[in-house]
Amino acid sequence: MKYLDEFSDPVLAKRLFDDIRAITTRPWALMEVCGGQTHSIIRHGIDQLLPEEIELIHGPGCPVCVTPLEIIDKALEIASRPDVIFCSFGDMLRVPGSGRDLFKVKSEGADVRVVYSPLDALKIAQENPDRQVVFFGIGFETTAPPNAMTVYQAKKLGISNFSLLVSHVRVPPAIDAIMRSPDCRVQGFLAAGHVCTVMGMAEYPELAEEHGVPIVVTGFEPLDILEGIRRAVRQLEAGEHTVENAYPRAVQAEGSPAAKAMLADVFEVTDRAWRGIGMIPASGWRLSPKYRAYDAEHRFSVTGIDTQESTVCRSGEVLQGFIKPNECAAFGKECTPRNPLGATMVSSEGACAAYYLYRRLETPDKEASSVG
Amino acid sequence: MGHGGGGTLSAELVEHLFAPAFGSDVLAELGDSAHLDLGGARLAFSTDSFVVRPLFFPGGSIGDLAVNGTVNDLAMAGAVPAYLSCGFILEEGIELSVVGRVAEALGEAARTAGVVVATGDTKVVDAGHGDGIFINTAGIGLIQDGVDIRPQRAAPGDVVLVSGPIGVHGVAIMSVREGLEFGVEIQSDTASLAGLVADMLAACRDLHVLRDPTRGGLATSLNEIAAASGVGIALDERSLPIPDTVANACAFLGLDPMYVANEGKLVAFVPPEHADAVLDAMRAHPLGKESVVIGQCVPDHPGMVVAATGLGGTRVVDMPLGEQLPRIC
Numbered sequence: 070m071k072y073l074d075e076f077s078d079p080v081l082a083k084r085l086f087d088d089i090r091a092i093t094t095r096p097w098a099l100m101e102v103c104g105g106q107t108h109s110i111i112r113h114g115i116d117q118l119l120p121e122e123i124e125l126i127h128g129p130g131c132p133v134c135v136t137p138l139e140i141i142d143k144a145l146e147i148a149s150r151p152d153v154i155f156c157s158f159g160d161m162l163r164v165p166g167s168g169r170d171l172f173k174v175k176s177e178g179a180d181v182r183v184v185y186s187p188l189d190a191l192k193i194a195q196e197n198p199d200r201q202v203v204f205f206g207i208g209f210e211t212t213a214p215p216n217a218m219t220v221y222q223a224k225k226l227g228i229s230n231f232s233l234l235v236s237h238v239r240v241p242p243a244i245d246a247i248m249r250s251p252d253c254r255v256q257g258f259l260a261a262g263h264v265c266t267v268m269g270m271a272e273y274p275e276l277a278e279e280h281g282v283p284i285v286v287t288g289f290e291p292l293d294i295l296e297g298i299r300r301a302v303r304q305l306e307a308g309e310h311t312v313e314n315a316y317p318r319a320v321q322a323e324g325s326p327a328a329k330a331m332l333a334d335v336f337e338v339t340d341r342a343w344r345g346i347g348m349i350p351a352s353g354w355r356l357s358p359k360y361r362a363y364d365a366e367h368r369f370s371v372t373g374i375d376t377q378e379s380t381v382c383r384s385g386e387v388l389q390g391f392i393k394p395n396e397c398a399a400f401g402k403e404c405t406p407r408n409p410l411g412a413t414m415v416s417s418e419g420a421c422a423a424y425y426l427y428r429r430l431e432t433p434d435k436e437a438s439s440v441g
Numbered sequence: 442m443g444h445g446g447g448g449t450l451s452a453e454l455v456e457h458l459f460a461p462a463f464g465s466d467v468l469a470e471l472g473d474s475a476h477l478d479l480g481g482a483r484l485a486f487s488t489d490s491f492v493v494r495p496l497f498f499p500g501g502s503i504g505d506l507a508v509n510g511t512v513n514d515l516a517m518a519g520a521v522p523a524y525l526s527c528g529f530i531l532e533e534g535i536e537l538s539v540v541g542r543v544a545e546a547l548g549e550a551a552r553t554a555g556v557v558v559a560t561g562d563t564k565v566v567d568a569g570h571g572d573g574i575f576i577n578t579a580g581i582g583l584i585q586d587g588v589d590i591r592p593q594r595a596a597p598g599d600v601v602l603v604s605g606p607i608g609v610h611g612v613a614i615m616s617v618r619e620g621l622e623f624g625v626e627i628q629s630d631t632a633s634l635a636g637l638v639a640d641m642l643a644a645c646r647d648l649h650v651l652r653d654p655t656r657g658g659l660a661t662s663l664n665e666i667a668a669a670s671g672v673g674i675a676l677d678e679r680s681l682p683i684p685d686t687v688a689n690a691c692a693f694l695g696l697d698p699m700y701v702a703n704e705g706k707l708v709a710f711v712p713p714e715h716a717d718a719v720l721d722a723m724r725a726h727p728l729g730k731e732s733v734v735i736g737q738c739v740p741d742h743p744g745m746v747v748a749a750t751g752l753g754g755t756r757v758v759d760m761p762l763g764e765q766l767p768r769i770c
Contacts, residue, residue, distance in 0.1 A: 082752045117754040
C-alpha cells in the first residue's frame with residue numbers, strides 16, 4: 070500500500086536497527102514529541118528492538134492529554150446546556166473532567182456529537198439555526214488550521230450560532246520548557262512531522278542551538294521513526310546539534326504558507342496551561358480580536374469552574390518524560406482505560422494508554438523478553 | 442453507548458447484570474448460542490437484535506444482517522441452522538416501500554442460508570422513538586453427533602485460522618454512515634457461514650472453537666476465547682489478512698482493523714493435526730478461499746492475546762473497552 074507498507078518493511082527496518090547499533094557507543098536519551106509516534110513505537114515494539122543504550126522518552130505531544138482540566142470542565146458545562154449541540158472529535162469523549170466526561174454528559178441527555186471535521190460542525194449549525202453549535206477546538210499546529218478555517222467560514226457565511234471552544238497549543242514552547250527543567254534528561258528530539266508540515270522548521274534551529282540538542286523532524290511509520298533515531302544518534306555521537314528533516318515526503322522547510330496565513334488571521338499567540346505540566350508562556354493560541362465573537366468561553370460566560378485533579382495521577386511527570394507510565398503506582402490498578410485518573414490513560418495517543426494496551430505484561434523491572 | 446459496543450463493557454453488562462438476574466445455567470456458558478438438549482436432540486438456540494444505520498449499505502442491508510447474524514451464531518456452535526423467528530420494530534412514519542425492501546432482502550437471505558422463517562412479530566413505536574427499523578431474530582439449529590464446539594475447548598497447540606480479509610463490514614458501514622469516502626467503494630462481507638462450517642466439519646469433526654468476529658472485531662473474539670479457555674493466543678501480525686482499503690481507511694481514522702466488525706468471516710481453533718485439512722476445506726469454499734493461519738494457542742500468558750509485530754517485537758492485543766473512537770490527528 071503506497072506510503073504505508075513501504076515504511077514498515079521488516080528488511081529495511083532490520084538494516085536501520087543494525088545501523089543504529091553500529092553507531093551507538095554510549096547511552097542516549099531521545100524524546101519523541103508526538104503521542105502518535107509513541108503509539109507507533111510501542112505498538113510495533115521498536116523500543117524493544119533498539120540497542121539498550123538508546124532510551125526513548127515519551128513527550129507531551131498528545132493533544133487530548135495536555136488539554137487542561139479547566140477546559141474539559143468548561144466543555145462539560147457548555148455541552149450540558151439544553152440549547153447547545155456540542156461537537157467534538159471522538160477521542161475527547163472519554164477524557165475525564167472533574168468527576169465526569171462528555172460520554173457521561175451525553176448519557177444524561179446532552180446533545181453531544183462526534184464529527185470527523187470541524188466543517189461538519191459548521192454544517193450542523195447551518196441546519197439548526199435555532200440552536201447553538203459549539204466545536205471543541207483542541208490540538209497542536211496540526212488541527213489548528215482547519216479549526217481556524219471553520220471560524221473564518223462561519224464569519225464569511227454569517228453563521229452566528231457557531232462557536233469554538235479553543236485550547237490550541239504550540240510545540241516549540243513545550244520543547245523549550247522541557248529543556249529548561251532541572252530534571253530534564255532529554256538529549257535529542259524527534260520532532261512531530263505533521264506539525265512541521267504546517268509550520269515548517271524555522272522555529273527549531275534556535276531551540277537546537279540554545280539547548281545544544283539535535284532535533285530531527287520525524288514521521289510516524291516504523292521506518293520514519295527508525296530513521297529519525299538514526300539521525301539523532303549520529304548527531305549525538307558526533308557532538309552535533311542541528312535540525313534535520315527526516316520526513317521530506319511531507320515536510321518542507323517553509324511549511325504550508327496557506328495554513329500559516331489562516332492561523333495568523335484567526336488566532337493569536339497566548340500563554341496556555343498544559344494539563345499535568347502547568348502554564349507555558351506563549352504556548353497556545355486563542356481567537357484574535359477580529360473573531361472573538363466566535364469564542365465559546367466568551368459566548369457562554371463559563372466561569373467559576375472548580376477543578377479537581379486526581380492527587381494520585383502522575384501523568385504530568387509522564388508527559389515531561391520524568392517517568393515511564395508503568396512506573397506510576399496507580400498504573401493498571403486504580404488507573405485503567407475504564408477508570409482513567411488522567412487523560413494519558415484514555416487518549417488514543419496517550420503514553421499510559423499505549424503501555425496499558427500493548428505492554429501490560431511488563432513491569433518496570435521486567436523487560437519485554439518475557440512477553441513470549 | 443459503550444455497553445453496546447461488544448467490548449469489555451458489553452461483556453460485563455451480560456455477566457454481572459443479566460446472567461445473575463436470569464439465573465439460568467444454560468445462559469451462564471455465555472456462548473453466541475445456547476446448547477440445549479431437548480428430547481434427545483442437541484439444539485443450538487440463539488437470538489440477536491439489529492439496529493444498524495443506514496438500513497441499506499454497500500453489499501447488504503439490515504435484512505441480510507438479521508438473517509446472517511443469527512444463522513452464523515448457530516453455525517459457530519457447529520449446528521445446522523433450521524428455523525428463524527423475526528420481530529420487526531417499526532418507527533411510525535417509515536415508508537412501507539422501505540419495509541418491503543428490507544423484508545425482501547431478509548427473505549432472500551433466509552433462502553440463501555437454507556433456513557425457514559417460521560414465526561414473527563411486528564410492533565410500531567411513536568415517531569422519534571426508533572430508528573426506522575429494528576429487527577430481532579432468533580434461530581434454532583441441530584448440532585450433529587460428535588460435534589462439540591465451545592470457546593472453552595481452545596487448547597495449547599490449536600492452530601488459529603481466519604476465513605478471509607478482516608474489517609470489511611465495519612469500514613463499509615463507516616463509509617456510508619459518516620459520509621467518508623476512501624477512494625473505492627468497500628462492500629460489506631455479510632454472508633451466511635453455515636455452508637462453510639459444514640465443509641469444515643466434513644474435514645474434521647473435532648473443531649474446538651468457531652467464532653464469527655462481529656462487533657469488536659477479531660481482537661475481541663480472540664480475547665473472549667482466551668478468557669473462556671484460559672489459554673494464551675500468539676498471533677503473527679504479518680499474517681493478518683487486512684485488505685489495503687481497510688488498512689487505509691483505518692490509518693486515516695486512527696482505528697485498528699483488528700477491532701473493526703466483520704459479518705461474513707469466522708475464526709477457527711483446530712487441533713494441529715487437522716489444521717491442514719480444515720484449511721484446505723475452507724479454501725475450497727467460496728466464502729473461505731482466502732483463509733489463512735494467523736496464530737496458535739500457547740501455554741504462555743494464559744487468557745491473553747499477544748501478537749508478534751511486523752518488525753519482530755511483541756504487543757498485547759487487548760479487549761476494547763467499548764466502541765473505537767476516531768482520533769484527533
